[in-house]
Each structure stands twice: as structure tokens, then as C-alpha cells.
Amino acid sequence: MIHITIEDRDGTIETVEVPEGINLSLMEVLKASEYNILATCGGMALCATCHVEILSGLEMLHEASDEELNMLDTLPDADENSRLACQIRLDERLDGLHVKIKGSLD
Known part of the structure; x- marks a missing residue:
């Protein structure tokens, strides 16, 4: 299992378990986890x-692509620890990853 710790916008922290070899992005896992x-x-x-x-x-994590970096540059609160969840493919190397959701709701 891959264990990803997720801090939601309200400060709630939860660890999500993802089966190895599932070949999903972090964004897909976040959406599936509601x-x-x-x-x-x-x-x-x-x-x-x-x-x-x-x-x-x-x-x-692998290096961010130019497209991802360009999109992050448009965000006022992005910094060197910012990534787009859609660009993070989950695999066993990411066991223990800890992320905080920052994306907008509108």
C-alpha cells in the first residue's frame, strides 16, 4: 500500500491508503476519496x-514539467513546494507523501 497524508483546507488531516500499481494521479485519488x-x-x-x-x-517526486510550472506561476500563493495534483502519478516510491490541498473552490 501507498500511504498519502492529506491535510484539507480546514486543517483536517487524514491518511489515505492507495494500492500499489493503481496508476492514478494524486488528483484522481483525492476526488475518489471525496x-x-x-x-x-x-x-x-x-x-x-x-x-x-x-x-x-x-x-x-519527478521534476515538474514546463506546463505545470507555467500554470503554478499564475497562482498568487504558489511557492517552491507547490505542485498540481493532476501531474503527480502515484507509485510505491511516494509512500509517505504528505500534501496540503490549496486549490481553489471556484
Whole structure:
């Protein structure tokens, strides 16, 4: 199992278990776990409504693409720990990842 700790906008913290080899993005897992994520663009890195802050495990992630970085640059609260959940593919290397949901609700 892959264990992802998620801090919601209201400060609630929960650990979600994801089966290894599921081949989903973090955004898809967040939506399936009933977190309020708009994901307006459907995971194409075009809207930034799935913005998350990586609280622990940033070093385990692949480098952000130019498209992802360009979208993050449009956000006033993005920083060096910001990523788009739609661009994070979950695999066993990400066991222990800790994220905070920051994406907009409108």
C-alpha cells in the first residue's frame, strides 16, 4: 500500500491508503476519496484547481514539467513546494507523501 497524508483546507488531516500499481494521479485519488477538488481541466495542467503544497516528500517526486510550472506561476500563493495534483502519478516510491490541498473552490 501507498500511504498519502492529506491535510484539507480546514486543517483536517487524514491518511489515505492507495494500492500499489493503481496508476492514478494524486488528483484522481483525492476526488475518489471525496475531497473537494474541482479539477476543471480534467488533469491537463490547465486550470490549477488541484494545487497542493508538498509538506513532506518533495524529493520523491519527478521534476515538474514546463506546463505545470507555467500554470503554478499564475497562482498568487504558489511557492517552491507547490505542485498540481493532476501531474503527480502515484507509485510505491511516494509512500509517505504528505500534501496540503490549496486549490481553489471556484
